[in-house]
Amino acid sequence: MPALALVGLLFTGSTANRPAAVPAASPSTELVPTERHRKVARLVGEVIERSHYRQAVLDEKMSSLVFDRYIESLDGSRSYFLAGDIAELERFRYKLGEAIRTGNVEPAFAVFARFQERNRAAIKGAIADLETEPDFSLDESLAFDRAKAPWLATQAEEDDLWRRRVKNDALSLLLANKTWPEARDVLRKRYERVLKRVDQVTSDDVFETFMNAYAHVYDPHSNYLSPRSSEEYNIQMKLSYVGIGASLQLIDDHVTVMNVIAGGPAAVSGQIKVNDRITAVGQGKNGELVDVVGWRLDDVVQLIRGPAGTLVRLSVLPAGATPGSKESTLEFVRNKVTLEAQAAQKKVRTVTRGEHEYKIGVIDVPSFYQDYEAKVTGDKDYRSTTRDVARLIGELKKEKVDGIVMDLRGNGGGHLSEATSLVGLFIRRGPVVQLRETGGRIEVLDDPENGEIWDGPLVVLVDRSSASASEIFSAAIQDYGRGLIIGQQTYGKGTVQNLYPLDRFALGPNAGFGQLTVTIGKYYRVTGDSVQNRGVIPEISLPSMISTAEVGESTRDSALPWDRIRSVEFEPDHALSGALDAIARSHAARMATDPDLKALLGDAEAVEKLRVEKTVSLNLKARKAEREELDTERLARINARRAAHGQPALKSLEDLKADDEPDANLGEASEILVDLGQSLQGASTRVSQLQTPRRP
Numbered sequence: 001m002p003a004l005a006l007v008g009l010l011f012t013g014s015t016a017n018r019p020a021a022v023p024a025a026s027p028s029t030e031l032v033p034t035e036r037h038r039k040v041a042r043l044v045g046e047v048i049e050r051s052h053y054r055q056a057v058l059d060e061k062m063s064s065l066v067f068d069r070y071i072e073s074l075d076g077s078r079s080y081f082l083a084g085d086i087a088e089l090e091r092f093r094y095k096l097g098e099a100i101r102t103g104n105v106e107p108a109f110a111v112f113a114r115f116q117e118r119n120r121a122a123i124k125g126a127i128a129d130l131e132t133e134p135d136f137s138l139d140e141s142l143a144f145d146r147a148k149a150p151w152l153a154t155q156a157e158e159d160d161l162w163r164r165r166v167k168n169d170a171l172s173l174l175l176a177n178k179t180w181p182e183a184r185d186v187l188r189k190r191y192e193r194v195l196k197r198v199d200q201v202t203s204d205d206v207f208e209t210f211m212n213a214y215a216h217v218y219d220p221h222s223n224y225l226s227p228r229s230s231e232e233y234n235i236q237m238k239l240s241y242v243g244i245g246a247s248l249q250l251i252d253d254h255v256t257v258m259n260v261i262a263g264g265p266a267a268v269s270g271q272i273k274v275n276d277r278i279t280a281v282g283q284g285k286n287g288e289l290v291d292v293v294g295w296r297l298d299d300v301v302q303l304i305r306g307p308a309g310t311l312v313r314l315s316v317l318p319a320g321a322t323p324g325s326k327e328s329t330l331e332f333v334r335n336k337v338t339l340e341a342q343a344a345q346k347k348v349r350t351v352t353r354g355e356h357e358y359k360i361g362v363i364d365v366p367s368f369y370q371d372y373e374a375k376v377t378g379d380k381d382y383r384s385t386t387r388d389v390a391r392l393i394g395e396l397k398k399e400k401v402d403g404i405v406m407d408l409r410g411n412g413g414g415h416l417s418e419a420t421s422l423v424g425l426f427i428r429r430g431p432v433v434q435l436r437e438t439g440g441r442i443e444v445l446d447d448p449e450n451g452e453i454w455d456g457p458l459v460v461l462v463d464r465s466s467a468s469a470s471e472i473f474s475a476a477i478q479d480y481g482r483g484l485i486i487g488q489q490t491y492g493k494g495t496v497q498n499l500y501p502l503d504r505f506a507l508g509p510n511a512g513f514g515q516l517t518v519t520i521g522k523y524y525r526v527t528g529d530s531v532q533n534r535g536v537i538p539e540i541s542l543p544s545m546i547s548t549a550e551v552g553e554s555t556r557d558s559a560l561p562w563d564r565i566r567s568v569e570f571e572p573d574h575a576l577s578g579a580l581d582a583i584a585r586s587h588a589a590r591m592a593t594d595p596d597l598k599a600l601l602g603d604a605e606a607v608e609k610l611r612v613e614k615t616v617s618l619n620l621k622a623r624k625a626e627r628e629e630l631d632t633e634r635l636a637r638i639n640a641r642r643a644a645h646g647q648p649a650l651k652s653l654e655d656l657k658a659d660d661e662p663d664a665n666l667g668e669a670s671e672i673l674v675d676l677g678q679s680l681q682g683a684s685t686r687v688s689q690l691q692t693p694r695r696p
Helices: 035-051 061-073 083-092 096-102 105-127 154-173 180-198 203-218 227-238 264-269 297-304 372-376 385-398 416-421 470-479 580-593 597-610 620-644 664-680
Strands: 009-013 140-141 224-227 240-243 246-251 254-260 277-283 309-316 329-332 335-339 343-354 357-363 402-409 431-437 442-446 458-462 484-487 495-503 515-526 615-617
Touching: 009 140, 035 096, 035 203, 035 515, 061 083, 061 096, 061 105, 061 203, 083 105, 096 105, 096 203, 096 495, 105 140, 105 154, 105 180, 105 203, 140 154, 140 664, 154 180, 154 620, 203 224, 203 515, 246 297, 264 329, 277 297, 297 309, 343 385, 372 442, 372 615, 385 416, 402 664, 416 431, 416 442, 416 470, 431 470, 442 615, 458 664, 470 484, 484 664, 580 597, 580 664, 615 620
Parallel strands: 357 402, 402 458, 458 484
Antiparallel strands: 009 495, 140 615, 224 515, 240 335, 246 254, 254 277, 277 309, 309 329, 343 357, 431 442, 431 515, 495 515
């Protein structure tokens, strides 16, 4: 058995946020822990203490850290708790560790009860503030970044903070050309919806928040997932689920159809449309239609999902129809739905150099997914990132592309095995990554198959949100000299998580314990360098709207440190090193002259200028002037770009269409790929860009 197999699956993890979970509750229901919560708390504590890479004991020092993390997870903006609340809750600081160890998690629920009390009061106060129109001529401001601010000392201070928040919300609407009465009505409905969501919080929500506060003290990527969160996580890993195939969103208490997924039962039937509203759900032919107006979105989703081949009935209010209009009752037979939009996709771009036109294949990889269940049950057609990318490369080769851009921007990771096998599509053989487990044992993971299927010019495009498995892939491509890494310094997540389905530890298979991801190792490049905290540094940097000061592993205070281990033997290709200087010079010239890149760089600089601001003016005249100045500067950048392309100038930003904005970095990646291909022409190691695959 591999050193890191343990009882679950290995993931490099993801930096993406997980969905919230669990069923609705009455506001009058007292939130208390259940016996299930007590058992899970003890189990989670045991597994993390035994298995986590840090090997830290849950003592009083750790308990204090859990207390701080829990308070931060509830009120990171320091806008609800008063200083007196925190002083009173201090009695729990050194008891939370013992609460986890024994399963007596009442202290966590007591802390949450105080937060919930303050939360309701703040929102009700915000609704009351709407009764009086603010004076928008006053020269006052709102400090919106309160992460390190002192706790509010008095109720009067808290009331004033929320008054300013309400005023800022109203100002945003006034700047969107709404009148005060219109803004007041919009905000009242918004705050009332927020208050309703507050009252729908359940004991499972509280428990999951608390257990994650505990897990995150060890590192940012160890997580407890409730049964419902586990289901959503697994869907993202295998890119499929059983349902009707519709993306839903809660709008004004109505579950609204935002997208109909191609190939799903809803799309095949043609009965349900975008912006239709679901008002009731029934099971089978004769099951009662349950009214779901005002329900939490995830509760409605759970009613609609179910076993394949079963029938679900929906009462639907057509798009545009007023409440009270006649509803339709539609029937759907649930089936497997594949999330194609989240799978690897390809497209072909062209780059013109003189009289020659180069075809550039672009493969967008949003995540490292794998339908593990289908794989272990012997399904030969199971879905995975590597399989999809291999198929796309085959299609691109038939289109005779001159090079490939692997676009990993925004890819937060996924299955570790997919990262190693994807590297194998581009190298002949060799080690891909090293794993160091909790006990210190080091395992080297090799390319699972000999022979690459693409040996032509390759560029990997990354940004600060490229993390984990994306970094394993990028680092290996860089270390082997197999392609150029361009873009932004990556996230820096160099840890590996093991997935523990907690029901395995229960007496029954359906105990509802959820699952736990625990950091049980760190991964290292074949050079021995860790990616942790530092990420992968691209050979050529591109402008980005993402701030490395605010996003990335180095910004997480519980992140594991960077370190280094011994390198392993591998055979790098040095052909790229001689070409890099010339490619960098060509890139620098385009950065100075290319209108798309200049516009992007200007936008990034403008965003960075705003990012350092910690307060915002609440004076309407001043805000309008600021907005007009920003809009004027952005419009000037857009029109300069349009003029360079021979396009007419826009009169205002309202005339800008979503598809008018070019992907400047992808365009530059294509240009760099052409530079790379030209530099490699004649090199003995890369004579042909279109060779027959050697992979069986």
